[in-house]
Amino acid sequence: MYRQMARIRMFEERAAELYRAGELPGFLHSSVGQEAVAVGVCAHLTPGDVITSTHRGHGHVIAKGARLDRMMAELYARETGYCRGKGGSMHIADLDLGILGANGIVGGGIPIAVGAALALRLRGERRVAVSFFGDGATNTGAFHEGLNLAAAWEVPCVFVCENNEYAESTSRRVHQRVKDVVTRAVAYDLPGTIADGMDVFSVYAVVGEAIARARQGRGPSFVEAKTYRFSGHHLGDPGTAYRSKEEVEVHRRRDPIKLFREKLVREGLASSAELEAIDGEVAAELEQAVRFARESPLPKPETALEDIYS
Ligand SMILES: Cc1ncc(C[n+]2csc(CCOP(=O)(O)OP(=O)(O)O)c2C)c(N)n1
Ligand SMILES: [Mg+2]
Structure with a gap:
């Protein structure tokens, strides 16, 4: 679980650097600060279980x-990416891994799940679907x-709301009246x-x-995970116009990776x-990923109409 959290954090940080250097096209929405939700949930899932995801x-x-x-190859729009370079950050999908897709349509993954x-x-399988989505x-x-x-229908679906208190630049105080999102369940x-x-x-x-x-087979449930995004809504948003530095600082003190590290060490x-060794392995894996992406070809023009819905 620590390795997975480190992989997410370092992937996001490296992607942000590459985006700012002009290497990656499109929009990127960073999930830095929210790693404990993805990892705490997926640690329970087998490859046969399925998830739907979001723009983040x-x-x-x-x-x-x-x-x-x-x-990384998908972020670079290369042929070796998960969507052969045609989906980008918001459409990563792999049916073999049970990833039914990230999704640029807010709420769009919920009915799919x-x-x-x-x-x-209906098939009588003991597999489950998990839908991740935001407060918005x-x-x-x-x-x-x-x-x-x-x-x-009592379907085997778990709804995981990542409540990071914002939808783009709109605070939850403005966009909904419920104190806790879970009330909606x-x-x-x-x-x-x-x-x-x-x-x-x-x-x-x-x-x-x-x-x-x-x-x-006892039906669906709802989980509200109270979290926070450390960066702006997307990498082009400095995130400073609608929330204070102090507010961000309060949440950064509870950085999920820092908390996890401290607990792992404290409890022996x-x-x-060991944790630093994992960080080193992940950094090497990531550099290899960037190299792989940079060296991969762009999709050929004659494949432009393949794998496209219209
Ligand atoms: C149906 C739809 N409406 C609006 C948008 C524009 N939009 C993109 S992200 C976003 C905010 C989503 O907030 P939330 O669900 O809390 O997710 P978060 O960005 O906080 O992870 C909006 C309104 C969209 N992509 N799809
Ligand atoms: Mg949100």
Whole structure:
């Protein structure tokens, strides 16, 4: 779990550098600060389980098993990327890994996960679907329709809301009245629990119950993970116009990787040297990923119309 959190953090930080250097096209939405949610959830999943993700999806797909080299190649729009270079950051998908797609449509992954969960239930399989989405997504019709159907059909779906308190530049204080997003689960008679999204142990424990429930055929549940994004909405947003430096600082003190490291060392589960060795291995894996992406070809013009829906 530590390695996965480090892989997400370093991938995001390196992608940000490359984006600022003008090497990566498109928009990137960093998940730095939210790593404990992706990892705490996906630690329970097998390759046969499926996830749907969001525009802020790098962490989810890495935690679900995506390779850094093919991820990086996709960000570079290269033929060796997960979508053959035609999807970019917001559309990473790999059906073999159970990644049904990141998604540029806010709330768009929710009905996809419910449909996938219905298919799993009809086939009588003990697999589960997990949908990741933000606090802003819980204002969409897709969210409410998706939760309602999931509850009515008792499908094996776990809804994971990453409440980072903002939708673009809009504070949750402005865009919704509920104190806790989890309150919305009550409307659909779904069990709902809050997890500390900065503490991977908390996420792991809370989501573990929800996933066990779904696997046992006892229906869907809702988890609100309270988290925070350390950067702006996307890498072009400095994130300073709508939140104070002090507010960001308060959350940075609870950096999920720092908290996890401290706990591992304090409880004798790992030494600092072991964790540093993991960081070194991840840094090497990442450099190899960047090299792979840079050296990969762009898609050929004659393949422009392949793999495209219209
Ligand atoms: C249906 C739809 N409406 C609006 C947008 C523009 N948009 C992109 S991200 C975003 C905010 C989403 O907030 P949240 O769900 O909390 O996710 P976060 O960015 O905080 O991870 C919006 C409004 C969109 N992509 N899709
Ligand atoms: Mg949000």
